[in-house]
Amino acid sequence: MVYRDGLMPIIGRSLGPRSGRIGPLLLLLILVGSCRRPGGAESEIEQTYRSACGRCHGADGKGGFAPEGQNPPRNFCDAAFQRDRSDEQLALVIRSGKGSMPAFGNLFTDSELRGLVQKIRRFRPAEEAR
Numbered sequence: 142m143v144y145r146d147g148l149m150p151i152i153g154r155s156l157g158p159r160s161g162r163i164g165p166l167l168l169l170l171i172l173v174g175s176c177r178r179p180g181g182a183e184s185e186i187e188q189t190y191r192s193a194c195g196r197c198h199g200a201d202g203k204g205g206f207a208p209e210g211q212n213p214p215r216n217f218c219d220a221a222f223q224r225d226r227s228d229e230q231l232a233l234v235i236r237s238g239k240g241s242m243p244a245f246g247n248l249f250t251d252s253e254l255r256g257l258v259q260k261i262r263r264f265r266p267a268e269e270a271r
């Protein structure tokens with residue numbers, strides 16, 4: 142049988158005497174990996190923010206630089222910014238763009254859009270959150 146004569150001895154040999162050491166290491170790697178991937182809607186939004194917004198707005202939400210003559214990305218950690226904008230206004234800018242901020246149009250579903258607005262709100266400084 143192919144099973145007995147072919148495949149199994151190969152697997153047996155490749156794990157061989159070292160499998161005792163590799164086993165616990167693999168288990169550790171799997172555990173570490175699963176801790177890094179918490180799953181759920183929030184972490185998806187974190188990923189979306191990081192890949193679609195982070196390059197301009199920064200992981201810390203403080204923004205960066207803009208081309209000459211353009212407004213820089215807003216500082217989401219600024220209390221005045223947070224106070225002056227409604228959730229609807231934030232969502233509108235994400236959809237329609239503003240200055241050198243690109244319009245994301247219908248790229249995001251309504252729930253993703255809400256998630257992104259909440260994500261921006263999480264940059265609000267602590268004394269403003271009360």
Ligand code: HEC
Pocket residue numbers: 190193194195196197198207211212213214215226230231234235239240241242243245257261
């Ligand atoms: C190419 C760089 C760039 C990317 C990518 C980007 N932004 Fe911006 N964003 C800007 C700039 C520049 C401004 C400031 C625009 C202005 O005030 O003229 C801004 C402003 C904003 C504002 C504030 C608008 C206001 O009311 O003044 C929000 C909210 C925002 N961005 C959210 C996001 C989100 C969410 C994403 C990802 C989905 C994103 N941005 C991706 C550059 C970017």
